[in-house]
Amino acid sequence: PNHVANTMSSPYYRFDGVNDVIxxxxxxxxxxGNGTIDNAFSVVVWAxxxxxxxxxxxxxxxxxxxxxxxxxxxxxxxxxxxxxTSASANISxxxxxxxxxxxxxxCYVGTYSGSGANSGLKxxxxxxxxxxxxxxxxxxxxxxxxxxxxxFGKNLSVFxxxxxxxxxxxxxxxxxTEVKExxxxxxxxxxx
Numbered sequence: 321p322n323h324v325a326n327t328m329s330s331p332y333y334r335f336d337g338v339n340d341v342i343x344x345x346x347x348x349x350x351x352x353g354n355g356t357i358d359n360a361f362s363v364v365v366w367a368x369x370x371x372x373x374x375x376x377x378x379x380x381x382x383x384x385x386x387x388x389x390x391x392x393x394x395x396x397x398x399x400x401x402x403x404x405t406s407a408s409a410n411i412s413x414x415x416x417x418x419x420x421x422x423x424x425x426x427c428y429v430g431t432y433s434g435s436g437a438n439s440g441l442k443x444x445x446x447x448x449x450x451x452x453x454x455x456x457x458x459x460x461x462x463x464x465x466x467x468x469x470x471x472f473g474k475n476l477s478v479f480x481x482x483x484x485x486x487x488x489x490x491x492x493x494x495x496x497t498e499v500k501e502x503x504x505x506x507x508x509x510x511x512x
Contacts, residue, residue, distance in 0.1 A: 334474035337481025342472040353463035360434035360493040369482035379475040385468035400430035409458025414443035448501030
């Protein structure tokens with residue numbers, strides 16, 4: 321069954337696009353690299369943007385403590401970016417098309433295989449793989465275990481406007497089947 325909702329299910333948090341942020345303290349459980357190798361992980365965010373331009377969903381990305389972020393960028397495209405601080409390098413995946421503002425709650429998913437290459441990144445919206453193009457800057461090796469907080473609704477000084485709910489971070493690369501099951505309301509276990 322498809323999950324379609326016009327209203328965000330409770331609990332949810334509304335971000336005003338000006339200064340609202342939810343901050344979670346740094347934890348090694350939210351870091352997926354050690355500077356030498358990356359581990360696979362996935363980010364799942366149920367959101368209802370009021371403005372898709374620069375709609376910041378989740379970020380573990382602070383000045384000089386960069387790790388990763390998952391957002392709708394300034395061109396309204398879905399973006400998943402990983403950063404290697406010591407190499408000043410990144411890998412990313414960017415949707416080929418802008419995300420439309422349709423007033424509905426959507427399930428956005430970014431997955432990463434841990435490969436160290438942008439080809440290991442995938443983007444999904446509402447259970448379906450999104451046509452995307454990989455990007456990179458510099459010579460990315462692996463993200464590093466920095467002490468940035470894990471922020472909802474903010475990436476550096478950019479704040480998202482809209483609602484966020486049901487955010488999950490998995491310590492594995494979700495398969496296309498698991499992403500579809502999550503969208504349909506199934507439970508997908510974490511890797512232990």
